[in-house]
Amino acid sequence: MRILATGGAGYVGSAMVRLLVSRGFEVTVYDNLSKGFRAAVPADCLIEGDLAEGDKLRRVLKEHRIEVVAHFAGSITVGESMVNPRHYYRNNIGNSLVLLEAMQVSQVEKIIFSSTATVYAPVSQGVLTEESPLGPANPYAVSKYTIERMIEDFAAANGWSYVLLRYFNACGASSDGRYGEAHDPETHLIPQVLQAALGQREKISIFGADYDTPDGTCIRDYVHVDDLAEAHVLALKAVEAGKSYTYNVGTGTGNSVLEVIRAAEEVVGGKIPTEITGRRPGDTSRLVAGSERIKREWGWQPKYQTLTEIIETAWRWHREHPNGYQEKN
Numbered sequence: 001m002r003i004l005a006t007g008g009a010g011y012v013g014s015a016m017v018r019l020l021v022s023r024g025f026e027v028t029v030y031d032n033l034s035k036g037f038r039a040a041v042p043a044d045c046l047i048e049g050d051l052a053e054g055d056k057l058r059r060v061l062k063e064h065r066i067e068v069v070a071h072f073a074g075s076i077t078v079g080e081s082m083v084n085p086r087h088y089y090r091n092n093i094g095n096s097l098v099l100l101e102a103m104q105v106s107q108v109e110k111i112i113f114s115s116t117a118t119v120y121a122p123v124s125q126g127v128l129t130e131e132s133p134l135g136p137a138n139p140y141a142v143s144k145y146t147i148e149r150m151i152e153d154f155a156a157a158n159g160w161s162y163v164l165l166r167y168f169n170a171c172g173a174s175s176d177g178r179y180g181e182a183h184d185p186e187t188h189l190i191p192q193v194l195q196a197a198l199g200q201r202e203k204i205s206i207f208g209a210d211y212d213t214p215d216g217t218c219i220r221d222y223v224h225v226d227d228l229a230e231a232h233v234l235a236l237k238a239v240e241a242g243k244s245y246t247y248n249v250g251t252g253t254g255n256s257v258l259e260v261i262r263a264a265e266e267v268v269g270g271k272i273p274t275e276i277t278g279r280r281p282g283d284t285s286r287l288v289a290g291s292e293r294i295k296r297e298w299g300w301q302p303k304y305q306t307l308t309e310i311i312e313t314a315w316r317w318h319r320e321h322p323n324g325y326q327e328k329n
């Protein structure tokens, strides 16, 4: 199967690309390198291009005889989307429309989309299943929700098949420590905590300790990036068979900000300085996955089950690559 990975040089996309290449799939990465890294993917896979360039996208789909698109490209930060919604509607919704149009013209009829747990309406108890009410609470989430709808509508009108994978919090690094998370600015908790452990940041800001959770800090479901990559392999098999699915992908375990910090302190063997600040606009108290459907129907199982195991992989990456991907783009 010939696959195009938009945003495939980014954190999650590159984990899938490396896994697929190692399993003999033919993968082309299409990435503008605004946030991704050349060094994260095999050099011969990468085409530098922007989703907004419809002509170029069509050419790539045709020349590489693409059969499935795995759509990772986009902007990903909730807080940034609150202050600059225009960018999120342009880069996520507008540019996904360019991609879907290019697929339609090129008769590419299968797509796997990197969606998010933030499409669900905020809850303060229990897990989110695929049946939970939707209710995106910030512009980033609205943009992802809208792309889901667009994909469903293009699929219904054109007889496409699709998989919507709603990731919870992607984290961790490759087990050999060679590839990991290097967002700039880094807004994700685990890399921030490890940067503090390395002395690269003074302290960790805890955005709110007055949420309706046992210790007052936000609860998230941390799922290893390689487990997300494995979910994509299963998704490829499913779309190849011409079927459509929507699945949560998470571990089903919720951990609070304070629990993550404590687990990281154990892994690094030292204290991590913190300060409690006000809540961050757009945050919700609790996002924990009910992932029974993908486990039951596809047999997906997260290999990394505990925070400690996940943080150990991330710690190795951060320790050995304190400046992320050294090779600049």
Ligand SMILES: NC(=O)c1ccc[n+]([C@@H]2O[C@H](COP(=O)([O-])OP(=O)(O)OC[C@H]3O[C@@H](n4cnc5c(N)ncnc54)[C@H](O)[C@@H]3O)[C@@H](O)[C@H]2O)c1
Residues within 6 Å of the ligand: 006, 007, 008, 009, 010, 011, 012, 013, 030, 031, 032, 033, 034, 035, 036, 037, 049, 050, 051, 052, 071, 072, 073, 074, 075, 076, 091, 095, 114, 115, 116, 117, 144, 166, 167, 168, 169, 170, 171, 183
């Ligand atoms: N990281 C998470 O915890 C998480 C959770 C839920 C969903 N997701 C979704 O997964 C996807 C990947 O997330 P990530 O953490 O790997 O982010 P990332 O920023 O590391 O990767 C996104 C990639 O898309 C590329 N890109 C952005 N705009 C582009 C454009 N217009 N044209 C071409 N390339 C473009 C960037 O250069 C980058 O390589 C995103 O769609 C995100 O919404 C991520």
